[in-house]
Amino acid sequence: MIKKAAxxxxxxxxxxxxSAQGNDSLARFAGGIGVIPVSTVSGPVNPDGSFPNAKLxxxxxxxxxAGPWRIADLRAEIDTTGHIKVRGRGLLLxxxxxxxxxxxxxxxxxxxxxxxxxxxxxxxxxxVPLEPNGDFRIDDTLNPVPSGxxxxxxxxxxxxxxxxxxxxxxxxDN
Numbered sequence: 001m002i003k004k005a006a007x008x009x010x011x012x013x014x015x016x017x018x019s020a021q022g023n024d025s026l027a028r029f030a031g032g033i034g035v036i037p038v039s040t041v042s043g044p045v046n047p048d049g050s051f052p053n054a055k056l057x058x059x060x061x062x063x064x065x066a067g068p069w070r071i072a073d074l075r076a077e078i079d080t081t082g083h084i085k086v087r088g089r090g091l092l093l094x095x096x097x098x099x100x101x102x103x104x105x106x107x108x109x110x111x112x113x114x115x116x117x118x119x120x121x122x123x124x125x126x127x128v129p130l131e132p133n134g135d136f137r138i139d140d141t142l143n144p145v146p147s148g149x150x151x152x153x154x155x156x157x158x159x160x161x162x163x164x165x166x167x168x169x170x171x172x173d174n
Contacts, residue, residue, distance in 0.1 A: 024079045027111065027152035029167030032074030034094060037064040060112045060119045060153055065162035070094040071134070074167050076109070076154055082145030084109055084124060086138040088156060091130055091165055102130035105158050109138050113149035122146050127159055 041051035057064045072090030086109050092100050106127035112119050124140035154167035 024081075026078045026080050026082075026146060027076075027149050027154070028078070028170040029074060029076040029152075029154050030170040031168035032071035032088065032091075032156075033166045033168065034068060034070035034091070035064045035164050035166075036068045037066060059155060059163060059166065060114070061117060062110065062112075062121075062155055062157065062161070062163050065158060065160075065164045067164065068094040069164045071156075071165040074156070074165060076167050078111060078142065078146075078149075078152075078154075082122070082142040084111070084138065084140055084142055086136075086154075086156070086167075088136045088138075088165065089134065091134040091136065091156065102132060102134050105130050105164070107136055107138075107156050107158055107164065109140070109142075110155045110157055110163075111142055111146060111149065112153045112155070113146055113151060115151045120144070120146075 035057065037057055038054045039057040040055045041053065043052040045051060070090065070092060071088060074086070074088045076084065076086040078084045091102065091107070093103055106129045108124045108127045111122040114120060122142040122144060124138055125143060126140055128136050128138055130136050152169055155163040156165040157163050
């Protein structure tokens with residue numbers, strides 16, 4: 001009887017610990033969107049095929065990278081201490097003569113929690129190089145550590161600060 005009680009208490013302790021860890025999540029992302037640098041164009045076409053009025057795809061104050069870029073998959077978890085783990089797959093150029101290549105880029109992650117300016121950029125400290133197939137992993141701490149994040153946007157950026165990919169927020173328990 002005592003053994004059974006000890007096993008039950010031990011199991012409850014593990015379940016309680018796992019539940020507490022689950023509650024420490026600040027934001028999660030499942031899936032990614034590659035950058036398309038220009039969101040809209042207008043006016044007559046220039047002789048070189050460009051447009052005189054192009055609107056850049058700026059996300060919460062962050063400019064887009066040259067591209068477009070595509071990402072096959074992105075998973076990220078951020079806890080309330082600012083610890084972030086990101087796994088990206090297939091972050092590669094989606095146009096030009098360098099299509100399907102990583103352009104020798106290194107990336108870092110930025111979390112932005114505000115829906116309107118001024119935006120606070122919570123960045124990882126280190127850049128990680130893209131593998132030849134565009135895969136990367138980030139395991140770092142955001143600086144500054146966010147105190148809350150009511151509207152999370154996760155951007156994957158290069159050393160120049162432009163964004164190449166964005167995470168899709170994972171809402172609820174799905």
